[in-house]
Amino acid sequence: MKTRWYKDAVFYQIYPRSFCDSNGDGIGDIRGIISKLDYLKDLGINAVWLSPVYKSPNHDNGYDISDYRDINPEFGTLEDFKEMLDEMHKRGIRLVMDLVVNHTSDEHYWFRESRKSKDNPYRDYYIWRKGRGKDGKKPPNNWTSRFTGSAWKYDELTNEWYLHLFGEKQPDLNWDNPKVRQEVIDICNFWLKMGVDGFRCDVITYISKREGLPMGKFNPVMCGDEHFVLGPKIHEYLKLVNSESWSKFDTMIVGEAIGCKVGDAESLIAEDRNELDSVITFELMEVDMKMNFFPVKLNLPKFKKVISDWQNLPANCWNTLYYENHDQPRSVSRYGSNLLVYRKEIAKMLAVSLHFLRGTPYVYQGQEIGMTNIYLEEKEYIDIMATQIFSIIRKVFPPLMPLARWAMSKRARDHARTPMQWSAKPGCGFTTGKPWMKINPNHADINVESDLKNPNSILNFYKELISLRKGNAIIRDGSYKLHFPKHKSLFVYERALEGKSYIVICNFKEKTVHLNAVDLKARGAELVISNYKDAPKHFTDGQTLRPFEARVYLKNG
Ligand code: GLC
Ligand code: CA
Numbered sequence: 001m002k003t004r005w006y007k008d009a010v011f012y013q014i015y016p017r018s019f020c021d022s023n024g025d026g027i028g029d030i031r032g033i034i035s036k037l038d039y040l041k042d043l044g045i046n047a048v049w050l051s052p053v054y055k056s057p058n059h060d061n062g063y064d065i066s067d068y069r070d071i072n073p074e075f076g077t078l079e080d081f082k083e084m085l086d087e088m089h090k091r092g093i094r095l096v097m098d099l100v101v102n103h104t105s106d107e108h109y110w111f112r113e114s115r116k117s118k119d120n121p122y123r124d125y126y127i128w129r130k131g132r133g134k135d136g137k138k139p140p141n142n143w144t145s146r147f148t149g150s151a152w153k154y155d156e157l158t159n160e161w162y163l164h165l166f167g168e169k170q171p172d173l174n175w176d177n178p179k180v181r182q183e184v185i186d187i188c189n190f191w192l193k194m195g196v197d198g199f200r201c202d203v204i205t206y207i208s209k210r211e212g213l214p215m216g217k218f219n220p221v222m223c224g225d226e227h228f229v230l231g232p233k234i235h236e237y238l239k240l241v242n243s244e245s246w247s248k249f250d251t252m253i254v255g256e257a258i259g260c261k262v263g264d265a266e267s268l269i270a271e272d273r274n275e276l277d278s279v280i281t282f283e284l285m286e287v288d289m290k291m292n293f294f295p296v297k298l299n300l301p302k303f304k305k306v307i308s309d310w311q312n313l314p315a316n317c318w319n320t321l322y323y324e325n326h327d328q329p330r331s332v333s334r335y336g337s338n339l340l341v342y343r344k345e346i347a348k349m350l351a352v353s354l355h356f357l358r359g360t361p362y363v364y365q366g367q368e369i370g371m372t373n374i375y376l377e378e379k380e381y382i383d384i385m386a387t388q389i390f391s392i393i394r395k396v397f398p399p400l401m402p403l404a405r406w407a408m409s410k411r412a413r414d415h416a417r418t419p420m421q422w423s424a425k426p427g428c429g430f431t432t433g434k435p436w437m438k439i440n441p442n443h444a445d446i447n448v449e450s451d452l453k454n455p456n457s458i459l460n461f462y463k464e465l466i467s468l469r470k471g472n473a474i475i476r477d478g479s480y481k482l483h484f485p486k487h488k489s490l491f492v493y494e495r496a497l498e499g500k501s502y503i504v505i506c507n508f509k510e511k512t513v514h515l516n517a518v519d520l521k522a523r524g525a526e527l528v529i530s531n532y533k534d535a536p537k538h539f540t541d542g543q544t545l546r547p548f549e550a551r552v553y554l555k556n557g
Contacts, residue, residue: 005094006198006252006277007318007476010355010466011362012045015326016053016075017061018419019365021431028419028430030076034084037091039448043368043459044466047094047252049200051326053081054100057107059169060384061417062098063202064105068187085195094197096252101184102203103170110183111171118158124177127163129213141215143224146292147388151224163213165206165228167384175207175237188245198252201276205257208233221291229259235267238275247274254278254320262309271316278318278360281310285328288335293389295410298335300508301486308493311358311480319359323350324367329415333373336548337510343370343446345548347458348531352550353491353506355465358480365420368462369451373415374440378405382437386412423449456533464529473497483520489513490545494520502528503553507545515543525553 020032030053040048052062053075062072071081088095104111113122129140131154139152140161145168152161153168163172173180188199208231216224238255246253255268257279268276283306288298310319323331332339336346347370355361381387386408393404408414414437421443422429428443440446451459469475478497484490489509495502503522507513518541525539530551539553 002247002250004277004318005250006047006360008469008471009047009094009252009360010045010469011047011049011096011360012040012043013049013051013325013362013364015051015365015417017051017436018417018430020420020422021433021435024431024433025074026431026433026435027074029074030071030080030084034080034087037084037087037093040093041091042463043363044463044470045363046092047096047197048088049096049254049362050098052098052100057105057169059105059167063100064103064107064167064170065100066105066107067109069190082194089195094252096198096200096254097191097196098202099188099199100202101173101187102206103164103166103172106169106171114171115155115157118160124174125180125183126171127174127209127213128158128160129163130159131161141213141224142218143213143216143227144219144222146222147385148221148392149388163209165203167388172209173207176209176233181237181240185241185244188241189248192245192249192251197250198254198277199246200280201253201255203258204238204255204276205230205234205260207231207237225259230264235273235275238268239273242274242276252277254280256280258282262306262313265310265313266317269317270314278320280320280322280325283310284323289411293385293411294407298508300488300491304482304485304491307357308480308482308485311482311493319357320362321354321357321359322362322364323354324364324416325362326364326416327413329411330371330373331367332370333415334410335508339372342510342548343372344456344458345531346370348461349506349508349548349550351458351462351465352504352529352531352552355469356475356493356495356502356504356552358476358478358495361469363462364416366416368459369421369446369448370458371418371421371446372440372442373410374418374438375409376412376414376438380438381408381412381414383413383417386414421447423447461531468529474500474502478502484515487515490515492520499557501555503539503555504550505543505545505552506550507548510547512547513545515545517541517543520555522553522555525555528552528554 017028019028020036021028022031053071054065055067055070055072056062056065071078085095110122110125113120114126130136132138139150143151145151147167151165154161164170165172206228210227253276255276287303331350332346393400418440419430419435424444424447428439451457474495474497478495481494483492491506493504522539527537532549535551
């Protein structure tokens with residue numbers, strides 16, 4: 001029987017390559033994670049989402065899997081993994097693994113077989129088509145890869161093309177083949193039987209492609225979406241894996257749901273649908289990011305509307321709350337300004353704005369100490385998204401290069417992937433060797449060791465917030481109401497249950513803002529938490545919020 005344990009959970013996301021390196025090869029690993037479990041327990045989190053640790057040639061850092069039942073030797077062994085799982089469970093921490101089954105690596109056995117001939121038993125595990133045009137030298141349709149360029153790759157061996165919605169070394173699986181669906185079910189059961197507590201399903205909204213793979217509406221960057229985002233059989237396939245695997249264990253299944261709008265959410269996550277438990281929406285990320293890679297100024301009313309629309313989903317739906325993950329820039333850099341002066345206030349204010357919402361919050365490694373974006377020279381970017389964007393722009397229209405560099409300095413996925421800053425030492429306590437990726441030079445100031453010592457640190461603030469949520473019925477079950485929806489600087493909302501309510505006030509701007517708060521009818525309400533030490537202990541009808549100030553009051557009756 002499934003319990004809804006995740007409704008009381010705070011998740012921590014680990015990006016294993018950058019978390020902690022135990023053997024000095026510069027790459028984070030499982031024994032490194034084990035060594036930090038006490039740290040995580042102390043932080044108060046009770047579940048981990050672990051980005052992929054399976055065997056992989058790492059063209060997309062593990063999101064290209066070549067063996068679903070084994071661990072990448074860089075990270076350790078299956079025995080190490082089992083020990084980690086055991087040590088997590090001993091500490092009351094659940095483990096949710098990444099499940100990347102929209103595509104595999106081109107080095108997976110299935111694909112190596114599939115390529116060989118048109119009658120290979122694995123041929124239909126993937127999506128192969130003849131090219132267009134007289135000589136078949138044009139891709140089968142105009143769909144684009146999420147990493148730029150055509151989504152098709154020609155293979156001489158059989159004179160056909162295969163579909164890859166991500167990198168060309170990430171061929172898409174053919175979910176219309178029942179054997180593929182059975183493989184996915186078997187993989188899930190393999191890990192669940194071992195004791196894993198659930199999955200974060202990578203790009204799960206892309207698994208069902210429209211029959212005939214029709215041409216997409218013209219769009220030079222993202223073409224074809226209308227034929228594979230929430231495609232025709234998505235619900236059928238999710239229900240199948242749910243009934244044959246997920247529902248048989250006490251799991252939490254969260255789907256990465258690119259392209260899923262709030263209006264689509266119920267069909268995937270309402271409890272009686274038996275599909276997913278929650279989705280990771282991109283709607284909030286799109287408020288200040290166009291076409292997934294071009295940053296625009298944050299429009300706060302829009303930001304609040306997106307959050308509120310999701311908060312207002314029916315009671316049988318459950319939200320995933322996040323500002324950061326391994327694909328997004330650091331939130332203090334993204335939503336804040338003047339980090340030299342206000343970084344701590346910003347990090348804490350953002351944490352407040354998220355952690356009082358209804359849903360399961362996720363803390364991405366380093367977010368709890370306010371890690372920032374990094375400055376990189378063009379040649380220092382490693383991630384496939386930034387490097388492919390640079391190379392295509394240089395080829396197609398070089399005058400746009402400065403713009404591309406500017407966009408990546410704000411948006412690249414590399415920002416989230418710099419090594420976790422454990423200490424001020426060279427190697428930042430992450431490694432004693434040469435790190436696989438550049439360490440942010442600001443680790444001299446921003447690191448776990450110094451935050452642990454400082455009672456006013458971001459880290460200690462997170463601990464307080466996380467412990468405040470534990471068993472807190474108002475935060476878990478209370479109603480949600482947005483106040484002052486059009487306000488351009490403040491995000492004000494109320495969570496109410498049985499006559500009590502939290503009033504959450506967050507100033508997203510680097511300026512002092514006055515608010516006439518008489519309508520909130522909260523005069524005298526008691527201060528629960530704030531990122532400014534001298535915030536007024538009792539609520540007054542006139543509120544004066546300093547730069548990035550956050551205040552939460554508890555109103556009785
Ligand atoms: C998801 C992952 C991302 C990866 C992509 C392809 O969006 O979060 O890191 O590149 O899927 O697997
Ligand atoms: Ca290592």
